[in-house]
Amino acid sequence: MKKMIMWVMAATLVCGTSVFTSCSSDDDNDFERDLPEKIIGKWMLNDLDGKACPTNLKAVLTFLSPTKAYGSLSDYYSESWNNHALADVAINGKNVTLTANENEYTTHVTEATISSITDKDMLLGSSWKVYVRDKMVINEIHESERYVRVPNDYEGDIIGTWEGRVTSAEDEHTDGELHRWEYKADGTYVYYSQVDGQWTSGTDYLSDYFVDGILLCTRWKKTADSEELREWWEIESIKDGVMKWTALRMRDDGTTYTATFQMTKVEEDALD
Numbered sequence: 016m017k018k019m020i021m022w023v024m025a026a027t028l029v030c031g032t033s034v035f036t037s038c039s040s041d042d043d044n045d046f047e048r049d050l051p052e053k054i055i056g057k058w059m060l061n062d063l064d065g066k067a068c069p070t071n072l073k074a075v076l077t078f079l080s081p082t083k084a085y086g087s088l089s090d091y092y093s094e095s096w097n098n099h100a101l102a103d104v105a106i107n108g109k110n111v112t113l114t115a116n117e118n119e120y121t122t123h124v125t126e127a128t129i130s131s132i133t134d135k136d137m138l139l140g141s142s143w144k145v146y147v148r149d150k151m152v153i154n155e156i157h158e159s160e161r162y163v164r165v166p167n168d169y170e171g172d173i174i175g176t177w178e179g180r181v182t183s184a185e186d187e188h189t190d191g192e193l194h195r196w197e198y199k200a201d202g203t204y205v206y207y208s209q210v211d212g213q214w215t216s217g218t219d220y221l222s223d224y225f226v227d228g229i230l231l232c233t234r235w236k237k238t239a240d241s242e243e244l245r246e247w248w249e250i251e252s253i254k255d256g257v258m259k260w261t262a263l264r265m266r267d268d269g270t271t272y273t274a275t276f277q278m279t280k281v282e283e284d285a286l287d
Contacts, residue, residue: 043109046109046132047108047109050106050109050111050129050132051081051106052081053132054078054081054106054111054129054132054137055078055079055080055081056077056078056164056165057075057076057077057164057165057168057227057228058075058076058077058078058137058162058163058164058165059073059074059075059076059162059163059165059228059229059230060072060073060074060075060160060161060162061073061136061161061162061163062159062160062161063157063159063160064157064158064159064160065159067263067271068263069263069264069265069271070230070247070248070249070261070262070263070264071091071245071247071262071264071265073230073247073249074086074087074088074230075087075088075165075227075228075230076113076162077099077227077228078104080104081104081106082103082104082105083101083102083103083104084101084102084104084113085099085100085101085102085115086099086100086102086113086115086123086125087099087100087225087227087228087230087232088100089225089232089234089245089247091245093145093152093153094243095117095121095123095145096117096223096232096234097115097117097123098202098225098227098232099225099227100115100116100117100123101115102114102115102123103115109128109129109130110126110127110128110129111126111127111128111129111139112124112125112126112127113125113127120147120148121145121146121147122145122146123143123144123145123146124143124144124145124146125141125142125143125144126141126142126144127139127140127141127160128140128141134164135163135164136161136162136163136164137161137162137163137164138159138160138161138162139160139162140157140158140159140160141156141157141160142154142155142156142157143155143156165228165229167228167229167250168226168227168228168229169226169228169229169231169250169253170225170226170227172253173198173226173231173250173253173258174198174199174200175197175198175280175281176195176196176197176198176280176281177195177196177197177198177258177278177279177280177281178193178194178195178278178279178281179193179194179258179276179277179278179279180192180193180194180276180277180278181274181275181276182275182276182277183272183273183274183275183276185264185272185274186262186264186274186276187246187264187274188244188246189276192208192209193209194206194207194208194209195207195214195281196278197216198224202223202224202225203222203223203224204222204223204224204233205217205222206219206222206235219235219236219237220236220237220238220239220241221234221235221236221243222234222235223235226250229249229250229251230247230248230249230250231247231248231249231250231260232245232246232247233245233246233247233248234246247262248260248261248262248276249261249262251275256279256280257277257278257279257280258277258278258279258280259275259276259277260274260275260276260277261273261274261275261276262274262275
């Protein structure tokens with residue numbers, strides 16, 4: 016009871032007994048007025064429904080203006096591959112709607128209600144709907160999401176050939192051996208393995224990638240008829256010719272672990 020009385024007294028001093036409601040309204044008005052400016056920039060999903068979000072579920076949103084944005088998402092279940100997909104933005108008070116056409120048949124609509132925003136993070140609840148030929152095929156709702164502002168964009172820095180291996184005890188697709196990856200500017204990559212001491216390129220039917228901010232998404236198929244596989248990483252840093260990756264992975268039983276990778280840039284004169 017004592018704490019309640021003190022809280023009421025503090026509220027009275029700040030807003031005044033007779034204008035408490037209008038004080039809250041003023042705060043809301045300020046928030047809604049400033050939101051179109053504060054939302055500008057690059058954001059990545061970090062927490063989902065109060066828990067750390069696995070890297071495989073992360074998305075990046077970049078607000079270019081209060082009316083335009085682009086989003087990047089690699090979603091295995093819906094087969095979406097949104098590489099900097101342009102979206103129309105509508106802001107109405109605290110409500111933000113993004114509409115993006117993945118292709119001529121598929122449209123993504125995200126409706127979010129922003130509860131707070133700072134220079135570092137943004138809290139919201141949202142629904143994500145996917146329409147294929149005007150029929151809704153996905154309706155995913157999350158009451159609590161936390162996005163963090165992304166200060167770095169490694170899209171150009173990753174281009175080139177890198178050599179390395181997994182540095183964690185566990186990861187989904189690795190064999191633990193030394194490999195090379197040649198990331199090209201056209202969004203494709205070449206995967207190399209050592210065979211009899213020589214670097215040999217793979218002959219995958221599909222090998223695509225994109226980087227948005229620090230999120231690296233890849234997909235590949237061995238043949239036209241084989242299963243498409245995907246992998247997601249967060250680029251921890253690219254500095255002095257060394258690139259480090261990290262990812263929060265989820266096992267089938269729901270437990271999680273952190274996978275890490277490290278590689279070094281291969282100079283042109285060392286390629287063979």
